[in-house]
Structure formats: structure tokens, C-alpha cells
Amino acid sequence: METYAAMRTTFAARDFTDDPVPDEVLHRILDNARFAPSGGNRQGWHVIVVRDEAKRAALGPLIEPTYRRYLAEAKAGANPWNTIEPARIDQATIDATPIPPGLIERLTHAPLLLLVTVDLSVVAAMDQNLSRIAVIPGASIYPFVWNILLAARNEGLGGTLTTFVVAMEPEVKALFGIPERHAVAAMLPIGKPVKQLTRLRRNTVQAFATVDAFDGEPYRA
């Protein structure tokens, strides 16, 4: 499919038909996604294709507490899981926040479920000495993750980049035998979307691009 069309329509698909994703399609997706960039071209990614029913089921309870906190903080008007302005919601409120029924299962039991990890021992983190959370290490894995979703779109599939399983990383690593030096970067449920969105809500270029300074004139063509 045309590149710009794919970029503009690769949405977060969370509802899938029962159609399976054939292995040759997944292989084609990964075989194209692997051309993603990474710092120093170290390509520290690893993909686990999750087929085992028990392991899929075990992911649900690992997602729940994180998702509950996300929903509770969003409901309170905060930016969930933010480090700059942390929402201060008490645990009882979080525990009482309902999760939309079936949503987690739809993700963990998508036709195709991928876990993506990254080998931190090959990742350059040039912001490691700054007094803020690190951003740069993610740049060595998320272009690859996004390539998977763009390739899936090109195959008529959809999926979502999810990170909520990562808050329980030690448990996830134990479940899948992930080595110590690897970080869990994403869980990707993928399948044929029940509905393909074509108009995504995104800010205009003028809203985020400026000339010569952060508060400079809005950039215009």
C-alpha cells in the first residue's frame, strides 16, 4: 500500500475477527520490519510469538493493575503514569476502578500476539546522565515495533503498540524466560480489525512545528 496512506491509517486496533494470521504473513511482516534503524545499527530486538494458551492467559492479571491505575488517573483528569506531574490517586480508588469487560482478553487472545524485547547491553543511552527519565534507549526499539505495525497494515491487518504489561516486567520475564539484560518493550496484539479506521485524530503540523525557537512562529509551508 502507498506509504503515506499506511502512515495515516495505522490506528490502534483492539478488536479483531477470528481470522488467523498465517505464518508466511507474520514472517513477511518481520522480514520487512527488521530494516528499522537502531542506535549504531545494533538491532537489539527479540520477538516472542506467543502461542501458548496458558501464557496468554497469564498476561491478563499482569496487565490489570497497570491498566486500572491508568484508567483511574485518566478519570481524575491527569496524564496517566506521568513522572513530571504524577497523579496522586490512592490505591483504594485505583483498586475500585473498573476495567472495560473483555478488553484485556481481546488483546491477550488476539489472533497473533507478539512480545518485543530489547537487549539493553547493546543500546546506546546518550541521555543517561541527564536528570530526567531516559528517552533515547526507546529509540533503538520503537522504530522496529512501529515497522511491525506498519507492515501489518500493509498486509490488511491491524494491531496496537501496548506497554501496560511492562510495569510487571519481572513477572513477564519469568513467564517467558527473558534474559536479565533484555527489557520488555511492547506487547503487540495483531489481527484483522473488525473495523478499519481511516481518519485518525492528530494535531496539525502548525500545532507542533515552529521556526527557530520552541516558541517561534508556527511553521508553515
Ligand SMILES: Cc1cc2nc3c(=O)[nH]c(=O)nc-3n(C[C@H](O)[C@H](O)[C@H](O)COP(=O)(O)O)c2cc1C
Ligand atoms: C508508547 C505507547 C504506549 C502505548 N501503550 C498502550 C497500552 O498499554 N495499551 C493500549 O491499549 N494502548 C496503548 N497504546 C496505544 C495508544 O493508546 C494509541 O496509539 C493512541 O491512543 C492513538 O490511537 P489511534 O491511532 O487509534 O488514534 C500505546 C501507544 C504508544 C505509542
